[in-house]
Amino acid sequence: MDAEQLRECGHKMVDFISDYYKSIDTFPVLSQVQPGYLHKLLPDSAPTHPDSLEHLFDDIQAKILPGVTHWQSPNYFAYYPSNSSVAGFMGEMLSAGLNIVGFSWITSPAATELEMVVLDWLGKMLKLPEDFLSAGQGGGVIQGTASEAVLVVLLAARDKFLRKAGKNALEKLVVYASDQTHSALQKACQIGGIHPENCRLLRTDSSTNYALSPDVLNDAILSDIANGLIPFFLCATVGTTSSTAVDPLSALGKIAKTYGIWFHVDAAYAGSACICPEFRHHIDGVEEADSFNMNAHKWLLTNFDCSALWIKDRNALIQSLSTHPEFLKNKASETNLVVDYKDWQIPLGRRFRSLKLWMVLRLYGVENLQCYIRNHINLAKHFEELVAKDSRFEVVTPRIFSLVCFCLLPACKDEAFANKLNHDLLNAVNSTGKAFISHTVLSGKYILRFAVGAPLTEERHVNAAWTVLQEKASALLGTTL
Amino acid sequence: MDAEQLRECGHKMVDFISDYYKSIDTFPVLSQVQPGYLHKLLPDSAPTHPDSLEHLFDDIQAKILPGVTHWQSPNYFAYYPSNSSVAGFMGEMLSAGLNIVGFSWITSPAATELEMVVLDWLGKMLKLPEDFLSAGQGGGVIQGTASEAVLVVLLAARDKFLRKAGKNALEKLVVYASDQTHSALQKACQIGGIHPENCRLLRTDSSTNYALSPDVLNDAILSDIANGLIPFFLCATVGTTSSTAVDPLSALGKIAKTYGIWFHVDAAYAGSACICPEFRHHIDGVEEADSFNMNAHKWLLTNFDCSALWIKDRNALIQSLSTHPEFLKNKASETNLVVDYKDWQIPLGRRFRSLKLWMVLRLYGVENLQCYIRNHINLAKHFEELVAKDSRFEVVTPRIFSLVCFCLLPACKDEAFANKLNHDLLNAVNSTGKAFISHTVLSGKYILRFAVGAPLTEERHVNAAWTVLQEKASALLGTTL
Structure with missing residues (x-):
């Protein structure tokens, strides 16, 4: 742990991560790798001698990032969000730096x-x-x-x-x-x-x-x-x-x-x-x-x-x-x-996890955090309205926060068929890498979940995801009905 | 989460942490603050509006660092070590950056x-x-x-x-x-x-x-x-x-x-x-x-x-x-x-914790890691020899790795007195802020623990800690015997 080496390497990593965020929407949100992909790319044992920082960054780019599901992507709408922020990131850095x-x-x-x-x-x-x-x-x-x-x-x-x-x-x-x-x-x-x-x-x-x-x-x-x-x-x-x-x-x-x-x-x-x-x-x-x-x-x-x-x-x-x-x-x-x-x-x-929460509250302030929440909820409302306008879909439960639960062909009497259709729609959307959504089952019915909450998500990302959903729905309905 | 803001703030934090490591041995290893110190220094509620990065760094310096016990200090010999390294730190950064x-x-x-x-x-x-x-x-x-x-x-x-x-x-x-x-x-x-x-x-x-x-x-x-x-x-x-x-x-x-x-x-x-x-x-x-x-x-x-x-x-x-x-x-x-x-x-x-371990193994290699361990064990041996040369002290159990268990006045028949003496010696040493050691009790006997393992510890730090121990022991024995 040499202070000057830390400075040099740390700056490189900051640039790497900043560049990642600049290009984050160019990655498939859901990783498209196959099980076992990394095992084939890495050696069987740890190196005897040190490797260079350049090789490491090359490997992160070529081998690690393809296997990452990008929770910070603006096109991430699965599960619930896991927010990163500049303040939160700085808090993690300081916590790792002090390492108490x-x-x-x-x-x-x-x-x-x-x-x-x-x-x-x-x-x-x-x-x-x-x-x-x-x-x-x-x-x-x-x-x-x-x-x-x-x-x-x-x-x-x-x-x-x-x-x-x-x-x-x-x-x-x-x-x-x-x-x-x-x-x-x-x-x-x-x-x-x-x-x-x-x-x-x-x-x-x-x-x-x-x-x-x-x-x-x-x-x-x-x-x-x-x-x-x-x-x-x-x-x-x-x-x-x-x-x-x-x-x-x-x-x-x-x-x-x-x-x-x-x-x-x-x-x-x-x-x-x-x-x-x-x-x-x-x-x-x-x-x-x-x-x-x-x-x-x-x-x-x-x-x-x-x-x-x-x-x-x-x-x-x-x-x-x-x-x-x-x-x-x-x-x-x-x-x-x-x-x-x-x-x-x-x-x-x-x-030392309180550092990051302290920095978030200090650097953003309560009012901005409230605006941040309201913005996501408004985006979810917007998505809800998009779904409501397409008669092939239905919003299944009342939207309360920033999650919209919806499904395709809600009136279909063959529940197994409808469930499979929605399941296929989910996989079709996620396979594009353009958006990542997840699902649940309510009263036996397969339901799609669209959770707004990634820090970078804007209205255009919600619209783009909806377009993908509509396209894939049309394709599925066209071939299966 | 703006990429350019992340870059700017991230670089500032890297410099802050690097500067911290440059001056780490100027801090008292064991924090010398009193219970409740921070409560008095911080406001009662979160700010409504954002605060500036400069204020935040000022507060870290003036309010947080005095309350930190510096596990990464070369003068840290308490409990067991908790290692930080450039590679480990970079792994934490990347993990926090991807935030999956x-x-x-x-x-x-x-x-x-x-x-x-x-x-x-x-x-x-x-x-x-x-x-x-x-x-x-x-x-x-x-x-x-x-x-x-x-x-x-x-x-x-x-x-x-x-x-x-x-x-x-x-x-x-x-x-x-x-x-x-x-x-x-x-x-x-x-x-x-x-x-x-x-x-x-x-x-x-x-x-x-x-x-x-x-x-x-x-x-x-x-x-x-x-x-x-x-x-x-x-x-x-x-x-x-x-x-x-x-x-x-x-x-x-x-x-x-x-x-x-x-x-x-x-x-x-x-x-x-x-x-x-x-x-x-x-x-x-x-x-x-x-x-x-x-x-x-x-x-x-x-x-x-x-x-x-x-x-x-x-x-x-x-x-x-x-x-x-x-x-x-x-x-x-x-x-x-x-x-x-x-x-x-x-x-x-x-x-994503495997990143940091992967980076440590990649950037240091097995041979360097073995040397790293051996160096600490040799420093512990050196400390053991120092203790053995001072007849007022005794090494209590055989040293096996990088921990030396020792005590002052081992032959003292009044066990309660000897225990209190060693307890007082521990507090006297730790109060100087020049070294931090901890203790245990073995078969009813109060024992001092000197664990070598902080990444920055060199022979001069071990020697300096031993000097403090000897000085405080002399002072205690002079006044209590």
Whole structure:
């Protein structure tokens, strides 16, 4: 690690990445390589002697980039976005440059304290209740992903209940969520040893736009209690992965309170929109929650990974996740005046991730971030209007944020045929490399998802993607009907 | 995300970081700030309007850097190192620049395939058995930390046993390791619901240099079986955190095989040394292991985080950790021709971490990396000799790699006094900001740890740290004796 070599190489890499962004829309969005392509291009073992930087850049260009699916492309509309930005990128650079491991306060006080400060900032932008801020018994923490966020709060809730009911009561613990809830919840249950048959993924349908019905939840809880089981965890979603369904937090939260159940709110994607006053109502009821999560790395210009989790009772987390090996003991931790984030998460080590979120909030400011969100939502509205104008297509669920769920030939009575048609349309579009969209299934129906949210996307990219969709639909209908 | 703005800002950040490295030894290694310092320096809420880049850099300099503990300082000798390098830094830059989320092969084939290739490379550098390479039923994966590595294999082993014994057998499962094993194992047990009283942290002492005795293990297993319990997981360590103890893998592995126990080897720190032929024997017996882990981010010039895990039976991992939500289904995954690393880890999303490891191996080459390790080990030997020459000190356990465990006044009969003296010496040294060391406790004795491994450390830094230690020891002995 020589400072001047770092300077020389770093500048070259900055230019390489800037050039990449200049030409990003010339790449096929979805990588078109075949499985195993890279194995054939690289040697079988590491080189004995150093290779030159020039060869490395050549290889990145010739061998790596063809295998990249370009999440930052303006033509990326799949899954949910994963935002990069100049500020977020600079934050990643500084974090990698300092390369500290901030497991305890003492290992870099700035890493812990900046995280507390910026999660308070973001919490206030979202108008979270004060209990979630660091001044009281709660606080925020950056997790890698929403999967880790739901896992750590599930473990905190599990252990809280087992402390009362005894550790052999594990088999009686029951989790509730809608069938639209992210698979991360099911995985968290697997990891935490919750019995699969006690994982209630309650059925939703179009009558509630795929939101969880409070009545259905209440019935399920009553039935479980009657069977001697212990309801302990409810996960509600604001902006489900399939269709951005919004579970009714207030009503669900009241039920959770009645039965003393831990109430977690997953707003991984849609949480970012709630920094705008006009969308904040979607998380009304968050006051009832024990924990709340949103991913700044999805739609808030903060490079992956940065999943913000707030909790009202930080001690519940700490009781589940803390360890106190001698070799990590230190004066600051023993005085209890500091936060040691190692006890709020699965891993011990942690990167200085608050830097990037801090830089995003500082360099863009709240107003610009709100405009950024509104612009995407307007682009999604625009796409929705395009779909509505073509009678071969239909928008399937009401658009709430920046995702449009739609399909071709909605009235087709042969559901298998329609599903295959939409599946073929998806593959046809993605194979062009001109746009990348993804899919889901709702009530048995194969649905196309068009998620606006890449930082570089403009109206012309939305229009171009729609043109590709129309062309491919015409081709498919022409040959198959 | 404007390419030219990225270029301009990126270049400024490269210069900032390069300048930081130029002056890194002028900072106190251990941050000297008080708890809560940053809260007082920053506003209570995020700015409404953007702030300038200049203000941001001023704040980093004036508010953030004083709160940083400088892991990259040449005077850093605490815990274990966390290496940064030019190649590793460039890899982080490119990963942040592309900002892909590589959960499934299709979301960036290069991310998955490069990871498979470089973990095969590193596996071959370590002469791991072929079963651990990707051509067979096994393979490597990059986890964030060794904590996550031991957790995922513990879960794989747990579920493998529960599939046979029934899920209510959880309370009977027993884990074995020495009392020197990293606390990550205990945390993994907490997470996975292993009952705390079934976590056998078997006693070690100086007679085996704190390595786990095969006889002690065997007795414990026999006793548990006699009591109707189910031994299922053994974690051996090569290079324990306290004192680099090396558990005897061959003998332990044979016992694990006899009883059909999952055998995990944690070489988080010392694994890097095993790329040198003369140190490879420390992992002899790894052939018997089911899984093996080392952290390239500790001592192999790859920026944090990059924890390499190899497993012989990848299906065991996948059976425990996979989910198949509709919205992630795709042709490539369904053909079973590709690896989807989401099913090998806790989170869903994952960064393109193989880039940095690939760049480190490419730009330095195996021979240079071996020299790098040897240099640190020689510096540790040099420190050991310095300690041995001062009769007030003693080297406590044999130095094996680049960690020296030592203490002041070893012959002092008043153990409480000696412990306090060493504790005070640690604080006195760390308060100078001239060096940062850490401690442990072995057999009740407070021990100082001097770990060489920061990339910039040279003999003069080791000498300077030793001078500070001697001066502070003299001052303490002068005033307290």
